[in-house]
Amino acid sequence: MLQTESTAWVCSVPVATVWTAPEKARPVDAEGIAEHPNINNWLKSMSQEDNQDLVNGNRIQTQLLYGEPVLIEEVVNDWAKIIALWQPCQKDERGYPGWVPASQLKEVENLTELGYARVKHNKAQLWTEDFKPLKVVSFNTMLPVKEIGEFIRLQTPDGDALVMTEAVEIVSAYSQSPKGSGVDIAELGADFLDLPYLWAGMSSYGLDCSGLTYNLMKANGVIISRDAVDQVLEGFEVDPSAAESWHIGDLLFFAHEEGKGKIHHVGVYYGNGLMLHSPKPGKSVEIIELAGTKHEVELCAIRRFTEIEDRED
Incomplete structure (x- = not known):
């Protein structure tokens, strides 16, 4: 499955899930790894425990969308080890690594002249x-x-x-959407209210916390890393202790041990002490008040990716 300069390997299904390793796929995941996957049926077939096991079992990494390009490193037993070239990640400087069924990839002509x-x-x-x-x-x-x-x-x-x-x-290019304001980011996020949380989710069938922030930023002309632990190192720093300096569209990051441990969550500041986020398995994208929640004490960093002049609270 080696490609030439005139061709590219791309995701050939509406949504392809990127697995940590081929053996991480379970019988319940059959609809997700089929040659013609049915994401709705896959999600419906999973119990709450199955869904949580995607997290606890470190089974999946991210997802690819239809036509998204990948670099294929090797193919083993009908599984392709790939790099998702449009998803920045500290795990590999080329993009996000993982495994997808080879049947969900296809070689196409490299065509970008008209964007x-x-x-x-x-x-x-x-x-x-x-x-x-x-x-x-x-x-x-x-x-x-x-x-x-x-x-x-x-x-x-x-x-x-x-x-x-x-x-x-x-x-003109995958990274060249018109730059949106913080308000644009937050308003777009509200379009996904009630969308189910899906660990590693990157589509409008289900999103995880950093999948939501990555996609909202991408739609507004800002390419950030795929994972929260990388996103927190990007953009411009905002003081978490000075709430009056927070702006709509800023990304809020949360860490274990009351903000002193490992980053585990990210959401979008919605103004007026509110956050839009994709919480955890079994829940859906929602807007919450930060005050009085565990998030209030776990807040550890805030990053801004838009020009301050472009947005209003």
Whole structure:
């Protein structure tokens, strides 16, 4: 599965889960690792204990979206060891490492001349050229543009496809969405209220805490690292003890041992002492008041990724 300079290996399914190792997949995960995975059925098939075991068992790392490029390092027993090139990570300077079923990857022509179409909506329908339903893809899916007209013609792992113009934003590169303000970040986050938490989740089927912040920032023109432990080292430092200096859209980080231990959570400041976040297995994206919660005592850092002039409280 070696690629040439004129081709790239990409995710060929709407959402591919990146596993810590092939043996980490369980029988209950069959729908998630199939050649044509059904993420909804996979999530429904898991009990609360199965869901929590994704965390406790260190089973999954992150997820890929349709068309997202990867570097394949090796293939072993139908599993590909990959680097997710669009997801910065301290684990590997090239991107996020892990394993995906090789059947969920495909080689395509390298095509970037007209930029990418980024899905703005929670989900978007892709159509074949004769207007038959092709695939439903997640928010923040980015696919190369081939032609701009009444519909946008895209290059996909399934051949040319069409998407409605209003469902996407055209950008020159995957990291070049227009810069949003802190308010834009927070308002977009509210679109995901009640979306279930999924450990390692990176799609509009389920997000974990840092998957939510990564995707909100990406949609607003800021590429940050995939994981909270890396995100906390980026952006501009804001004093956690000076609440009057916090701005809507800042990222709030939390650590064990009342803020002195290991980083374990991140959320988005929503103004007025509120936070938008994806909490934990069994819960969904929500807005909470920080005062009186464990988060209040675990707050350890705040980082800003937008220009202060661009936003208002």
